[in-house]
Amino acid sequence: MPGLFQRKFFRQFATTEELDKYFSQEKQEEFYKHFLKSVNLEKGLSGTEGFKTYEENRFRQLDDFLGFKEQVSGGKDKDGKDKDPVEKSLLEGPYWDKLRNKNDAHTAAVKRDVSNALKDTNDVLKNAKERFDKDVALINAELKKNPLEIDPRRLPGLLHAIKSEALEAVKTHHEKTKAEMETLLNNSSGDNPPGIKDELMASMELTDPAQYEKVKKEMLDCLEKSNEKQFKQFEDNFNQSIKDIVTESNKEKQRIAVVAAARTLQGKEFIELQNEINRLAKENNAQAPRGPLHVTRNKDTGSTNIRGVNPLDFEKWKTITGRDVTINKDGSLQMTLPKWGLGYYNSRHQNVDYDFQSMAELARACGHEEITIDVTYDSKLDKDGKEADEYGRRMYEACINAGFEPEKITVKVNGVERKLTDVVDKEGKKAPGLFDGEPERLQKTRNIAKALKEEREKDLKEPEPTDLAKFKDELNTLRNPPEPQPLPGLDETEDEAPQFQQQ
Numbered sequence: 001m002p003g004l005f006q007r008k009f010f011r012q013f014a015t016t017e018e019l020d021k022y023f024s025q026e027k028q029e030e031f032y033k034h035f036l037k038s039v040n041l042e043k044g045l046s047g048t049e050g051f052k053t054y055e056e057n058r059f060r061q062l063d064d065f066l067g068f069k070e071q072v073s074g075g076k077d078k079d080g081k082d083k084d085p086v087e088k089s090l091l092e093g094p095y096w097d098k099l100r101n102k103n104d105a106h107t108a109a110v111k112r113d114v115s116n117a118l119k120d121t122n123d124v125l126k127n128a129k130e131r132f133d134k135d136v137a138l139i140n141a142e143l144k145k146n147p148l149e150i151d152p153r154r155l156p157g158l159l160h161a162i163k164s165e166a167l168e169a170v171k172t173h174h175e176k177t178k179a180e181m182e183t184l185l186n187n188s189s190g191d192n193p194p195g196i197k198d199e200l201m202a203s204m205e206l207t208d209p210a211q212y213e214k215v216k217k218e219m220l221d222c223l224e225k226s227n228e229k230q231f232k233q234f235e236d237n238f239n240q241s242i243k244d245i246v247t248e249s250n251k252e253k254q255r256i257a258v259v260a261a262a263r264t265l266q267g268k269e270f271i272e273l274q275n276e277i278n279r280l281a282k283e284n285n286a287q288a289p290r291g292p293l294h295v296t297r298n299k300d301t302g303s304t305n306i307r308g309v310n311p312l313d314f315e316k317w318k319t320i321t322g323r324d325v326t327i328n329k330d331g332s333l334q335m336t337l338p339k340w341g342l343g344y345y346n347s348r349h350q351n352v353d354y355d356f357q358s359m360a361e362l363a364r365a366c367g368h369e370e371i372t373i374d375v376t377y378d379s380k381l382d383k384d385g386k387e388a389d390e391y392g393r394r395m396y397e398a399c400i401n402a403g404f405e406p407e408k409i410t411v412k413v414n415g416v417e418r419k420l421t422d423v424v425d426k427e428g429k430k431a432p433g434l435f436d437g438e439p440e441r442l443q444k445t446r447n448i449a450k451a452l453k454e455e456r457e458k459d460l461k462e463p464e465p466t467d468l469a470k471f472k473d474e475l476n477t478l479r480n481p482p483e484p485q486p487l488p489g490l491d492e493t494e495d496e497a498p499q500f501q502q503q
Contacts, residue, residue: 016353022261022320023361023401025455031260032253037147038307039252044140045159047241050234051129051166058125058230059177062114065222066091066100090222095204095215106203109189113196117180120173128169135162138478146307150478152249156242156459157471158478163238164468170234174227181223185216239460246459251367254403258365259309262318269322277309284308312366319358321351331366335359356395360402370408371399377414388413392434393441396420400445403452 021027032039059065068090074083099107120126139158142150187195197212206212263274285305311317317325319335321344326334335355338344344351363371373395377388392413399409411418411434420442421433435442463471 016350016357018320018349018354019357022264023257023357027261028253028257031257035256035260035306036151036153037149038256038305039148039152039249040146040307041143041148041152041155041245041248041252042146043248044143045136045241046244047237048133048136050237050241051132053237054170054230054234055125055129057233058118058173059223059226060115060118062099062111064226065114065219066096068222068226070225090225091218095206095211098204099200102203104203106199109199110196110203113184113194113199114181117184118177122176124169124173124176128166132162132166135475135479142478152252154471154474155249156246157463157467158475159238159242159245160463161468161471161475163235163242164462165472166238167231167235170231174231178220178223178227181220185219243460246456250403250456251364254361254364255310255367256306258311258361259306261320261361263306265318265320267322270318273314273316273318276314277306280309280313281305310366311362317362319355321354321358323355323358325359325362327362327366331368333359333363333366352391353394353398356398357401360395360398360404363399364402364404369404370410371404372410372412373399374412375414385414389418389434392418393438396434397441397445400449400452403456405453406446406449 066089069087070090071085072088074086077083099110139155142148183193184195185197185200187193188198189195200215201207201212204215206215259277262270263277265274282305284307311327312331314327317327319325323335323337328334337352337355373392375388375392375395377391379387382388392411396409396411400406413434418434419431420435422436423431423433462468
């Protein structure tokens with residue numbers, strides 16, 4: 001039912017200030033900072049085979065040049081539409097066919113010398129791959145620790161540092177192989193250093209120097225395109241790894257914020273939920289390994305005891321007003337608002353918004369990235385459906401505020417899927433949009449969604465050079481940690497969680 005403070009005159013006196021105590025960005029950051037050791041990222045890093053894939057696919061021999069293909073346009077079909085791209089060999093023509101098909105001494109010499117030029121003679125890649133693999137193993141080992149010692153907020157920067165060093169090695173190798181191939185193609189077998197110009201011309205049966213210059217350019221262009229492709233593939237692969245860990249960190253931030261908020265709620269109606277949270281927290285704390293007290297690189301950032309507390313393990317949760325939310329086995333959530341309730345609907349505090357926001361935040365804490373809002377409101381007082389639509393709008397706004405992306409939100413009102421703005425179907429019928437007549441309200445949700453997405457994705461960007469240098473220093477500290485030193489005169493009791501001091 002519409003509340004008193006939803007009416008036009010009284011709306012100016014309505015408030016949702018209680019939301020800031022639990023769900024504002026600042027409060028969530030505060031909860032996350034306090035419970036950093038409760039962050040669970042033990043799944044580790046994805047996409048860690050990038051260097052191995054690069055090593056397997058880089059040019060090593062002449063056949064790699066001859067077999068290299070790139071995607072080109074497939075042309076148009078009879079209706080003028082673009083066909084699917086097709087693969088085409090980069091090195092094509094009669095003289096390349098001769099090189100492919102010949103097996104004489106000249107061709108054998110070309111193959112041998114090209115293979116030698118492409119070898120990793122200075123172990124640039126070998127050493128970089130070994131360091132990369134060790135770094136990935138080191139980070140994964142840190143992420144499996146319970147409690148977490150590494151600061152998860154620093155992870156994206158550390159991964160950017162690992163990527164930067166790996167890509168620097170790849171660039172160095174590319175420059176080396178390019179220089180080697182240029183020398184090889186510019187010189188003949190009798191020159192110092194020796195090259196393959198005379199052998200390659202003989203194998204291809206070339207007599208015109210201009211033709212050879214064309215061959216040389218085509219080979220170097222082929223090498224360059226292969227290098228660009230492999231470099232991009234490596235970079236994209238590891239960028240996805242960074243994106244995955246940022247996504248998981250954001251999910252953990254949401255989980256921790258909702259669980260931590262539930263622990264701060266005041267009132268007897270919250271005691272049962274809080275007792276269950278504390279029970280699971282105690283179980284998790286008992287399972288965590290307890291070593292000797294020592295100095296570590298991460299200062300005390302809060303209790304470790306909500307690491308294993310996941311709302312999905314509960315059958316019921318509470319909104320900040322004390323209303324029950326049912327958590328079904330399939331992960332869906334269900335809440336029923338009171339049919340009546342003068343105090344609930346007519347309070348200056350917008351209890352409906354409090355409950356809707358609580359539910360949206362809980363959905364995010366359960367790990368959901370997509371959501372279908374299904375509002376059922378069947379009232380004789382709402383014959384035109386305006387009140388039902390308003391509930392749909394308010395729940396949509398709550399989902400946006402919780403961080404759901406607009407394209408991942410589906411809204412149903414009384415079983416009918418609704419678009420945000422009016423649409424015309426195939427039969428020419430116009431279906432009203434949920435936010436028709438309220439463009440400013442809809443635009444506000446878009447602005448909020450854009451700002452929240454930018455905040456979530458800021459760690460995906462390459463750090464500034466000065467910041468990247470700091471992350472590289474941190475990475476070196478992780479690689480070569482100081483020996484842990486016992487703190488004399490301090491004993492840890494059975495009931496005390498370990499406390500950490502910054503070195």
